[in-house]
Amino acid sequence: MTRTRLRGTALGVVTIFALATVLPAPASAQPRQQPVEWTALGDSYTAGVFVGDPQPPLGSSDRDGCDRTTNSYPDVVNRAFEADPPAGRPVNLTNVSCGNATITEIAADRQIPISPVQPPGDGWPSVAPQVNRAGIGAQTDVITIGVGGNSLPVGKIVPACLFAGIGQPDEATPCRDAYEAGGPFLDPESIYDKYDRITRQYAAMLRAVHQTAPHAKVITVGYPTIFPDDPTTCDRRDTTELAAQIKGFGLVSVTHGDIAWLNEVITHLNAIIRAVTELAGDTYVDTATSSKGHDVCQPSSVKWVEGICGHAREYWPTELELGPLTLECSGGTRATIVHPNAAGHAKTAARVETTIRAALN
Numbered sequence: 093m094t095r096t097r098l099r100g101t102a103l104g105v106v107t108i109f110a111l112a113t114v115l116p117a118p119a120s121a122q123p124r125q126q127p128v129e130w131t132a133l134g135d136s137y138t139a140g141v142f143v144g145d146p147q148p149p150l151g152s153s154d155r156d157g158c159d160r161t162t163n164s165y166p167d168v169v170n171r172a173f174e175a176d177p178p179a180g181r182p183v184n185l186t187n188v189s190c191g192n193a194t195i196t197e198i199a200a201d202r203q204i205p206i207s208p209v210q211p212p213g214d215g216w217p218s219v220a221p222q223v224n225r226a227g228i229g230a231q232t233d234v235i236t237i238g239v240g241g242n243s244l245p246v247g248k249i250v251p252a253c254l255f256a257g258i259g260q261p262d263e264a265t266p267c268r269d270a271y272e273a274g275g276p277f278l279d280p281e282s283i284y285d286k287y288d289r290i291t292r293q294y295a296a297m298l299r300a301v302h303q304t305a306p307h308a309k310v311i312t313v314g315y316p317t318i319f320p321d322d323p324t325t326c327d328r329r330d331t332t333e334l335a336a337q338i339k340g341f342g343l344v345s346v347t348h349g350d351i352a353w354l355n356e357v358i359t360h361l362n363a364i365i366r367a368v369t370e371l372a373g374d375t376y377v378d379t380a381t382s383s384k385g386h387d388v389c390q391p392s393s394v395k396w397v398e399g400i401c402g403h404a405r406e407y408w409p410t411e412l413e414l415g416p417l418t419l420e421c422s423g424g425t426r427a428t429i430v431h432p433n434a435a436g437h438a439k440t441a442a443r444v445e446t447t448i449r450a451a452l453n
Contacts, residue, residue, distance in 0.1 A: 127182045128173075128452060131226045131308075132166035133198050133301075134238035136191035136431060137315060140164025142404035143434045147187075150210060150407060157205030157216030158190035161405075163434045165313075166236070168441035169448065178449045188225040194243045195293040199223045199300035208409050208427075223304050232305040234448055236377075238313035239297075240361055243290050244283075250346070250430060251414050252279075253354065254336050254400075257347040262328070265349035287360060294368045302372070309451040310374040313444060314362040316383035316436055318397050323351035326389040332399040332425060333389045339411075339418040351389075377447050379440050386439075388430055396436030402428035 132138060136159065144163030148154040161167070166187045173183040190197075190205055197203040198221060205216040219225060228235060241247070253267035260266055274282030281289075301310060319334075320326065326333050328345040335345035346354070362380055369376040386396035392403065401421035412419045412427035421427050432440070 125181045127184045128178065128233045129231055130170075130183055130185050130234040130236070130448070131228050131232055131305075132185065132187040132189055132236050133222045133226065134189040134236070134313070135193040135240075135242050136189075137241065138164060138166065138187075138189035138236075138238040138313070139191050140167070140437060141191050141431055142408040142426070142428060143432070143437055144405070146209065146407065155210070156190070156219055157207040157211065158188075158219070159205075159207045159209065160187055160189060163437055164189070165437045165441040165444055168438055169445045172441070172445050179452045181452070186226045186228075188222045189238070190219065190222065192242055192247065193222065193239055194245070195239050195290065195297050196243075197221060198237065198239055198297050199304070200297070208412060209407055223301060228301070228305040228308065230305070230307055232308040234311065234451060235301060235305060235308045236311045236313055236444060236448070237297075237301070238315075240290060240294065240365055241315060241358075243293060244286055244357070244361065246358075247429070248279075249357070250334075250354070251336075253346045253350045254334075254344045257328075257345050257350060260347050262324075262348040264347045265353055266347065267350040268353035283357065287364060290361070291364050291368060294365060295372070298368065298372045298374065310369075310372070311377060311444070311447055311451065312365055312369040312374060313377045313440065314365050314379050315358055316379045316396060316432060316440065317355075317381075317385075317387050318358055318430060319351050319355035320387045320389050321355065321384070323348035323355075323389075326351055330399070331401040331421065332392065334399060334430075336400045336414075337420045337422070338414075339420050341417060375447060375451065377440075377443050379443055382443065383436070383439060386436070396432055396439060398428035398431055398433050400427075400429060401425035403433060404428050 139159050140161035140163055141159040144161035147160040170185040192206050193203055200221055202218045204218045256266040271283040274280055329335055331337055337343055366376040383396050388397045388399050402425055404426040408426045410421045410426050419427050
């Protein structure tokens, strides 16, 4: 072979090698984007309870009494990710949120669900802590957590305030007075002791989550505005707000004074969640600011939180046991017990989606 032909052959090899390094590989050889592993943890404000179709569906042997639904904010966000994947990566959502979950039941304690929808004859069996149920670990990319209210617990404080308001004038604060003092009337633990306990529990929960999923970006979700800044906008006879009809007992209602106090309680709870979250280096999603003016005492077309009785899917009960007493809802309403409606979940979803996208960029 001549020197000229050798030189030409060498140049050809170099050219082919150079092109191979800059031209895209065939489609079959392109690296596939790893899916984002997202886990949603939380209580009924995450699970959805009555705003969509039950998950697992009614009649399924997989039902666990946690009341997750298809219009809960994790599912709404997940549908948005399916249409427009964040950072071009598909998302695998594992949602183990459960109605009535407390802070310690996220990462430490077992929980006994309390769903009123088709419960087994002997009650719902206990479920493992949510981090265990979700199987989070080194592979987990994002964890969202919405919990705290049941550790006060709001689900007992609101009914207590209903009964404390019997015969009281609008401006009275019988519930606030009892909870601030502590003692046998309502709860031996004062509200201030509750705040201290919740702070410790939340910090311990976040530490446990980080230890189990060391690479995950942790995002906590606060509670929306539930009670109005101006309690005089609430009608003390309206069960779709903060009054209740109790079987064999009659109408009971929270006083305006205690409504103002309940607003302070949720504000303080959100402040604790935010402070502990930021101290841990995590991200807090504020849903209270954007939901002002959409509280439980607004008209049905405006509110993002249903009242004691409210609009819910047809499988949700019209009566609900509150301890030894029974709440009765009428006029097509159901026992919603101050929970977000579909509009509320959609608004929370928008904020959570934005936060997750930012975390993954």
